[in-house]
Amino acid sequence: MQRQLLNTLGRGTRQLIRGQQMRPLSVSAQRREIFKVQSAEDFDKKVKNSQTPVIVDFFATWCNPCKLLTPRIENIVGENAGSIKLAKVDIDEHSELALDYDVGAVPVLVVLQNGKEIKRMVGLQDEDKIRAWVAAAVKESKN
């Protein structure tokens, strides 16, 4: 609750000063919510075995739409404070993992709960669509 206030205050102040949309202030809990997958074991531990549902962001360094999507999804996950996590997977670093999840074109967002895929979104979308999609994912995960 306090973190949310801090984040909103921080964002609001920065918006006033700089007049543009900023990424939320990084607070320690966020680091557990948004992370880059380091290995297959890391993925098992933090994604498959996660109590909270996880959005997996499959991206590539050579993909321009991915570069636009990642900050948008990080923003939105931050807004949802704790109800959903974000795991980022570089498909060149973890090709087998990406292929296991049928990643063809990137970016792809896959929502996993208890290791099972609930929904996925392929391609860059605008922020409102992503926000609605994440909200739906959070709702479905609670059922």
Place this chain on the structure above:
Amino acid sequence: MSLWKLLQVSSAIRSIARSASYLGKVKYDYDLVVLGGGSAGLACAKEAVDNGARVLCFDYVKPTPVGTKWGLGGTCVNVGCIPKKLMHQASLLGEAVHEAVAYGWNVNDQNIKPDWQKLVKSVQNHIKSVNWVTRVDLRDKKVEYVNSMGAFVDPHTIEYSVKGGPKQQATAEYVVVAVGGRPRYPPILGATEFGITSDDIFSYDREPGRTLVVGAGYVGLECACFLKGLGYDPTVMVRSIVLRGFDRQMSELLEAMMSERGVQFLHTTIPSSVERQGDGRLLVKYRNTTTEKEDSDVFDTVLWAIGRKGLIEDLNLPAAGVETKNDKIVVDSKEATNVPHIFAVGDIIHGRPELSPVAILSGRLLARRLFAGSKQLMDYADVATTVFTPLEYSCVGMSEEMAIQTHGPDNIEVFHGYYKPTEFFIPRKSVRHCYLKAVAEITGDQKILGLHYIGPVAGEVIQGFAAALKSGLTVKTLLNTVGIHPTTAEEFTRLSITKRSGRDPTPASCCS
């Protein structure tokens, strides 16, 4: 016997019968092992799987002396056709900015410079996306892929290890060697320490600057030309002639076009050594073999484009008994080596054109012969090709000298002409080297033996004519084909002046 015992015995008999019939079929781990994941290897592997084979494909890139590496897809995708075409396009666009001014665009075309790092990043991003798509495609088509080199242990067994792990083996009924080639380095001082090749230039982390391109084959000429177009200062060092193996007249015209654009040539010259100076630049010493004069000059980059060698050394071919010649593998008309179940396709074959489309088609046809009962052989004759210099040169069929040699000068008619592309007038672009010719038999309807064209988008122009030539195109048909106007390709339908007539092949104007 009880019912239960009866069932047990009968099922045992059935499984024994099944294994007995299996023993005939499943002797090997795979129906096909393909060594090499480039144009040839992938085409062959995918076609084989489409026809029911179990396929394992190996691909591995040994880093260049300066450490450049790349992903799946072979030379064409990573360090050949694709990045070359993109850089060629980049240099053409630089020219277009200047032309745009003549057409009324308010662009500032003074001192425009390319952002080399940005160009390289864009090119590399595209290449990496193709690497990924290739990977997904292999997975979707159920071709097993291993990122490792494979070496023969015996004619049916390949040994490999993944990322320095334990050695593993795979056996195969058929093996296709499609490992391609890599650029050669000259055996002179400093060649590998200070020189780069086409393997490195497309991801080069610094601006090439003043570049010495050693070699005047199409790789050397294309590199020199896009470097020139991007504003760098290339010099081409030619050992003997430009574009060996291509039509002489067209090659000389292409060289004249490049000279007109400011590319320097060092003729009949060979390099002696490369050293790095105190200021970081490269001192190249060389010798003119005609004058026997020694000389030297300073460059920022030295690019070797002196030819390519087949990658036979890591295959351990002696273990399989496969014969090689000049660092390449010898095959017959069925792409079979001297060992009946071992084949080779692509750049690794001795004496065949080193072209991606040739590799792809021959790989596919081979797979169909092995697994689909096809009898169709690859036709290596009349393969069209293009040199992507700023005015491009494309040809299909025989060169003029080849036609004279095979048919005799009195049995050949050569139609030729210079032409002026409509778009060149306004920006006053040089048309001095826009030229085309058709080499034909002199008798009857005059079957066309070869077509040659220098001009814009030469590849696009010649592609359709290549199919026509394969269908037996004659001069009669060509001249009765109505041209599309205004294009440069239509000039082929307007050919009327023969070399034999001695008339001036320079046109007065278009449209008549």
